Amino acid sequence: MASKPRTLPLNKRGMNFEMFMWIITRLTALAMYGLILIAIIGALIMGARNQMNIADVLRWGFMPNAGHVQSVPLENAEAWATPFWRWVGSALLLVAVGHGVHGLVVIADDYIVSERGRGVVRFISIVMMIGMSIIGLYVLWTA
Amino acid sequence: MGLKRNVSLAKGLRYKGQGPMLTFVLHRLGGLAMGIFVTTHILSSFVGGDVGKFFNDMYTNWLFQVVMFFLILFHAVNGLRITILDLWPGLLDHTREAIWIEWAVFIPVYGLALFAIVTSALGG
Numbered sequence: 001m002a003s004k005p006r007t008l009p010l011n012k013r014g015m016n017f018e019m020f021m022w023i024i025t026r027l028t029a030l031a032m033y034g035l036i037l038i039a040i041i042g043a044l045i046m047g048a049r050n051q052m053n054i055a056d057v058l059r060w061g062f063m064p065n066a067g068h069v070q071s072v073p074l075e076n077a078e079a080w081a082t083p084f085w086r087w088v089g090s091a092l093l094l095v096a097v098g099h100g101v102h103g104l105v106v107i108a109d110d111y112i113v114s115e116r117g118r119g120v121v122r123f124i125s126i127v128m129m130i131g132m133s134i135i136g137l138y139v140l141w142t143a
Numbered sequence: 144m145g146l147k148r149n150v151s152l153a154k155g156l157r158y159k160g161q162g163p164m165l166t167f168v169l170h171r172l173g174g175l176a177m178g179i180f181v182t183t184h185i186l187s188s189f190v191g192g193d194v195g196k197f198f199n200d201m202y203t204n205w206l207f208q209v210v211m212f213f214l215i216l217f218h219a220v221n222g223l224r225i226t227i228l229d230l231w232p233g234l235l236d237h238t239r240e241a242i243w244i245e246w247a248v249f250i251p252v253y254g255l256a257l258f259a260i261v262t263s264a265l266g267g
Contacts, residue, residue: 026229029222029225030226033219033223053263054259055259096181100177100178101178103174103178104174107171132182135186136185138189
């Protein structure tokens with residue numbers, strides 16, 4: 001038996017931080033698919049078909065950082081460490097950190113129910129989010 | 144105003160959520176595993192040295208990869224299912240069918256990854 005749709009249209013749902021992050025989580029998931037696709041297509045254009053196996057391509061796809069292909073004998077290694085790839089990697093890192101840290105907060109909220117505990121979790125999460133973004137960007141741009 | 148859920152762990156484990164519950168648990172496990180993996184991976188490549196080598200040896204171990212690829216690929220495929228259904232809420236009535244399609248996508252994709260990992264572990 002078909003059930004009647006219980007969903008409200010977007011403009012009647014209202015908007016608060018949780019609703020905003022609910023949408024952001026889904027949009028960042030799509031963004032990560034897009035960025036990974038860009039990295040894999042880029043790898044194929046740069047000659048991955050002849051020089052790499054599927055594990056190397058996937059490692060590059062999940063994070064297009066030159067360190068991820070240093071074990072591969074590449075013909076044109078400098079093409080894999082251009083500012084373009086550092087920007088793609090930076091975008092992927094920031095999108096993933098935002099998506100992931102909010103995801104961990106959602107998980108923690110299911111098990112930590114006191115107001116104070118949730119406050120502590122949020123504080124640690126914000127520190128982790130800023131810290132890991134900075135360290136990740138440092139690794140990406142100096143590797 | 145704290146939220147109260149008077150459900151014990153034992154009762155939670157007996158909950159018969161079937162397919163959707165399984166995807167929920169695996170999605171959560173995958174997210175947690177990825178959070179820990181990416182955090183330690185960034186930190187170990189930042190620190191380098193013996194600590195970095197220890198973690199990199201662990202990441203290149205084929206057993207670690209068999210587990211992590213299951214969790215990560217499932218999280219990715221399941222996340223795409225959630226995204227599509229949530230952005231087109233009319234499809235939410237077909238959640239169970241969507242989960243069958245999801246397994247039909249996940250099994251070949253993970254099978255390919257498993258094949259690549261195991262053959263390189265056996266053959267070098």
